[in-house]
Amino acid sequence: GQNIDQPTEMTATEGAIVQINCTYQTSGFNGLFWYQQHAGEAPTFLSYNVLDGLEEKGRFSSFLSRSKGYSYLLLKELQMKDSASYLCAVRDSNYQLIWGAGTKLIIKP
């Protein structure tokens, strides 16, 4: 079966750095996405990786290792507004998105 694993919840301090991990087992791979979802709102796109390595976008970076079935989202200089759930999703061989359950990130002052 297809499976995406992420930690359920993480806590970090304002101004610090946090890394959210995602491991996946899917039938085929056509890219990995990270989305941010604030409580009661729709998911919004953060990053896309299809090749191994690091993609940097401002305070957010995403890393992919296809051989390990592993990705992480790195958030730097954390702000209170970063409190949200972070969803990892993999596009499989049928080009459908398979979603993890999300990681709820709590930022403390």
Add this chain to the structure above:
Amino acid sequence: IAGITQAPTSQILAAGRRMTLRCTQDMRHNAMYWYRQDLGLGLRLIHYSNTAGTTGKGEVPDGYSVSRANTDDFPLTLASAVPSQTSVYFCASSDGSSSTEAFFGQGTRLTVV
């Protein structure tokens, strides 16, 4: 403002009733999707459409039907609602290429009692 719109934003529905959730996008995206999101679970695909006139079943299609008469609209119908269909429903669209992200509507919170 271009985007994807869902209606209603929330609904309380009696079990056994029929209900259609509406979804409209103005980005001319080929692909559209319906997901449900339940606490502790990832987004689960109900139905999808890769282009107007075609639809496909996702992971959890039972009890739901869709149609795609044109590019912009992708309604989701619950023929006879049951309490297990209580969930938050998200409609999404993408241009269909593998590298581009999906855009989500604001969601419909449905409670079946």
